[in-house]
Amino acid sequence: MLSSPASATTREPDDLLLRFFRAARGVGCRISPPESMDAMSAVAAVGYADKARLRDALLLTIAKTQEEKDALAECFDIFFKSPEPRNLEEAQEDAEAADQSAEEPGGNESEGGSEQYGELARMLMSGDRGAVQAAMTAAADAANLSEIRFFTQRGLYSSRILEMMGMAQLEDDIAAQQAAGNQPQRLMNARDGLREAVREMVNDAITLYTREGTEALRNDILRNVPLNRLERQDIERTRKLVGEMARRLRDKYNKPRRKKNRGRLDTRKTIRRNASWGGIPFITVWKQKRVDKPKIVALCDVSGSVARVAEFLLLFLYSLNEAISDIHTYAFSGRLVDVSEILDGNAIDKAMQEVMKTVGYGSSDYGKSFADFEDNFMSGVTNRTTVIILGDGRTNNLDPRTDILRRISERARRVIWLNPEPRFAWGTGDSEMPRYQPYCTFSRPCGTVRQLERVVVDLMEMDRH
Amino acid sequence: MDSLLDPATAIEAVDRGLAEAGYIASRQISTAVFLAQRLDKPILVEGPAGVGKTELAKSIAAWQNIELIRMQCYEGLDEAKALYEWKYAKQLLYTQILKDKLGEVIGQTETLPAALARLHDFGDIFFSKQFVEPRPLLQALEQKDGCVLLIDEIDKADAEFEAFLLEILSDYQITIPEIGRIAAVTKPIVILTSNANRDLGDALKRRCIHLHIGFPEPRLEARIIETRVPGVASELRKKIVSFVHEVRTLDLKKLPSVSETIDWARVLLLLHTSSLSSEVVRDTLNVLLKYEVDMETVTPQVAELIDKAERAFVPG
Numbered sequence: 091m092l093s094s095p096a097s098a099t100t101r102e103p104d105d106l107l108l109r110f111f112r113a114a115r116g117v118g119c120r121i122s123p124p125e126s127m128d129a130m131s132a133v134a135a136v137g138y139a140d141k142a143r144l145r146d147a148l149l150l151t152i153a154k155t156q157e158e159k160d161a162l163a164e165c166f167d168i169f170f171k172s173p174e175p176r177n178l179e180e181a182q183e184d185a186e187a188a189d190q191s192a193e194e195p196g197g198n199e200s201e202g203g204s205e206q207y208g209e210l211a212r213m214l215m216s217g218d219r220g221a222v223q224a225a226m227t228a229a230a231d232a233a234n235l236s237e238i239r240f241f242t243q244r245g246l247y248s249s250r251i252l253e254m255m256g257m258a259q260l261e262d263d264i265a266a267q268q269a270a271g272n273q274p275q276r277l278m279n280a281r282d283g284l285r286e287a288v289r290e291m292v293n294d295a296i297t298l299y300t301r302e303g304t305e306a307l308r309n310d311i312l313r314n315v316p317l318n319r320l321e322r323q324d325i326e327r328t329r330k331l332v333g334e335m336a337r338r339l340r341d342k343y344n345k346p347r348r349k350k351n352r353g354r355l356d357t358r359k360t361i362r363r364n365a366s367w368g369g370i371p372f373i374t375v376w377k378q379k380r381v382d383k384p385k386i387v388a389l390c391d392v393s394g395s396v397a398r399v400a401e402f403l404l405l406f407l408y409s410l411n412e413a414i415s416d417i418h419t420y421a422f423s424g425r426l427v428d429v430s431e432i433l434d435g436n437a438i439d440k441a442m443q444e445v446m447k448t449v450g451y452g453s454s455d456y457g458k459s460f461a462d463f464e465d466n467f468m469s470g471v472t473n474r475t476t477v478i479i480l481g482d483g484r485t486n487n488l489d490p491r492t493d494i495l496r497r498i499s500e501r502a503r504r505v506i507w508l509n510p511e512p513r514f515a516w517g518t519g520d521s522e523m524p525r526y527q528p529y530c531t532f533s534r535p536c537g538t539v540r541q542l543e544r545v546v547v548d549l550m551e552m553d554r555h
Numbered sequence: 556m557d558s559l560l561d562p563a564t565a566i567e568a569v570d571r572g573l574a575e576a577g578y579i580a581s582r583q584i585s586t587a588v589f590l591a592q593r594l595d596k597p598i599l600v601e602g603p604a605g606v607g608k609t610e611l612a613k614s615i616a617a618w619q620n621i622e623l624i625r626m627q628c629y630e631g632l633d634e635a636k637a638l639y640e641w642k643y644a645k646q647l648l649y650t651q652i653l654k655d656k657l658g659e660v661i662g663q664t665e666t667l668p669a670a671l672a673r674l675h676d677f678g679d680i681f682f683s684k685q686f687v688e689p690r691p692l693l694q695a696l697e698q699k700d701g702c703v704l705l706i707d708e709i710d711k712a713d714a715e716f717e718a719f720l721l722e723i724l725s726d727y728q729i730t731i732p733e734i735g736r737i738a739a740v741t742k743p744i745v746i747l748t749s750n751a752n753r754d755l756g757d758a759l760k761r762r763c764i765h766l767h768i769g770f771p772e773p774r775l776e777a778r779i780i781e782t783r784v785p786g787v788a789s790e791l792r793k794k795i796v797s798f799v800h801e802v803r804t805l806d807l808k809k810l811p812s813v814s815e816t817i818d819w820a821r822v823l824l825l826l827h828t829s830s831l832s833s834e835v836v837r838d839t840l841n842v843l844l845k846y847e848v849d850m851e852t853v854t855p856q857v858a859e860l861i862d863k864a865e866r867a868f869v870p871g
Contacts, residue, residue: 122761135589136590139562139563143566143582143586146582146583150766154760341756367643368647372643
């Protein structure tokens with residue numbers, strides 16, 4: 091059934107697929123056992139003969155989103171690329187050239203010792219690409235190349251594979267030739283080519299197999315890095331991470347908003363529902379209690395170091411879309427403006443730039459900003475609103491206007507203060523946190539992705555009981 | 556379909572069959588349909604609106620010459636509307652008619668337990684297949700010759716409904732508590748479509764072959780137009796396709812889809828247009844674009860886009 095003349099390898103196809111699944115998991119495809127079984131039967135159905143078809147079949151059965159398809163296509167190309175020693179062709183041409191030149195008198199390299207060469211050297215000199223390739227794959231198998239975990243193991247695996255292929259003997263052969271006064275240039279070229287090919291093979295294996303572990307490790311570290319100290323190159327990755335977390339939360343909290351309240355009959359609805367058969371209650375309707383989705387008003391300090399955290403908080407909240415019924419966002423530094431519209435229309439990174447342009451990078455004035463809020467937007471706060479304030483509470487020694495915060499907290503269902511600084515820094519210098527805290531339902535440090543996640547989970551849980 | 560055919564021939568057969576039904580499929584689409592038949596798996600089709608997701612199901616039905624059963628999903632769709640419902644009125648009517656008969660049967664017994672035992676002997680007459688009103692899913696399972704079951708816009712239904720579909724998707728059977736399990740007579744070909752309004756659950760995705768249909772390549776789209784709007788001259792067809800292709804590179808709210816291209820080609824045919832001039836394009840742009848904002852973006856660029864489209868080479 092598995093006709094595989096064009097297949098690059100002679101090993102068990104299933105084993106090959108299993109390794110491919112591992113590589114695919116590394117690029118972010120979640121492959122469950124039934125899916126891998128499907129993929130196997132799909133591959134059995136289309137065969138290995140046509141690479142494009144094989145690729146289509148795997149993409150159809152394994153990848154379940156467009157992003158996964160792109161990543162998997164790339165992974166497929168690396169995986170089914172067959173390793174080849176690059177210098178072999180040259181070696182072969184050289185061999186032909188050398189044959190010709192050997193016939194001419196005064197050829198500079200004697201081939202007399204060829205029959206004393208070890209197996210590997212003979213294989214390389216014969217220029218048989220297929221044989222070399224097969225030997226490489228076999229050695230890679232024996233060295234368990236697919237078990238490679240960290241990029242630091244590159245040297246270890248390369249030398250192990252070369253060892254298995256008989257590198258020692260090859261070196262001996264070269265040394266023997268040199269000792270005999272010959273300059274076995276072709277053999278040395280072929281050796282270098284082989285080394286390079288093996289290194290490349292190991293590199294590909296690293297791309298394929300270590301990504302899973304490295305990725306998990308890196309994400310774990312990123313979760314705990316203070317957001318305002320994030321390196322530029324990690325920002326994109328953290329965005330993805332936050333997006334992924336939000337997706338999970340959204341799936342979880344998108345579930346039924348009604349609690350079944352069996353036990354209390356809704357008489358009116360029951361009569362209406364059963365009107366068509368003369369009011370005989372075939373179908374009973376029970377009273378249900380609606381569970382509210384959180385309504386959020388977010389006030390974000392976007393001055394200086396808090397801006398980055400604000401970006402991620404907003405990214406988180408806006409990625410939750412269906413799980414939250416209503417969200418209004420106000421940004422402030424020196425003054426406060428409504429930025430909901432900007433955030434609704436754009437991708438978060440673009441939107442943040444826009445917000446920054448509108449609000450400016452001034453130093454923060456909490457008192458003035460709160461006053462702005464009370465004057466213009468207080469009507470949006472009702473007894474069902476959760477007000478989230480994100481800021482370090484550093485008022486630059488201006489009036490903190492705690493009275494306004496008190497009034498907000500009286501109107502709102504709850505006020506949550508998120509502070510990117512660690513708790514021990516609250517109240518030091520110009521931080522007015524201790525004076526704000528009494529008016530907050532609770533306040534939390536919120537400087538890392540992990541803390542952010544915890545806050546959002548709590549937020550989603552609160553209205554469900 | 557002959558399962559002994561080798562894959563290349565079989566996929567080609569799918570391709571040809573769909574083409575006969577008027578559907579020009581890309582290689583991925585044909586492969587997906589082939590795999591769905593071979594592995595008995597549903598296909599989940601995702602992609603932007605108007606690229607022919609629903610059309611695919613219709614064409615498979617036309618090609619295989621089997622019934623198409625369509626279930627449009629919407630918010631609040633539940634199993635009573637999707638699977639089956641009891642015919643309450645009929646049950647009620649029958650109890651009334653049979654009242655006297657029941658009296659006769661039970662009347663002969665002396666004690667209450669005896670009457671009850673007697674009633675039991677008749678079984679669940681009122682909860683039998685006769686009183687079941689089959690809805691699309693049940694209908695699909697009952698088709699003797701098989702059918703194409705199209706579950707359209709699954710993303711519009713609630714997440715719970717998705718979970719409810721799992722049994723039918725993986726085992727081609729459903730359970731009605733009062734009657735028992737009903738398995739498919741012939742396994743239907745199931746096509747689910749989604750516009751990605753919300754992320755579908757992993758459990759659902761796991762049970763399906765996932766096919767993403769994007770905007771087609773110009774060559775493929777030209778073939779689609781050729782099949783759908785046969786009257787358009789090949790020169791104009793190429794220009795239409797490459798113009799639409801250029802429009803898709805712009806940053807628009809809603810990119811024109813294949814269905815819009817087809818509509819536009821039809822309109823141009825009706826207007827007896829032989830070549831694309833800025834004027835004609837500007838007048839008919841509302842067929843291609845569905846938002847005022849998009850019109851405002853494209854209108855000033857029409858001449859430039861036509862120029863670009865002229866230069867772009869569309870083979871075939």
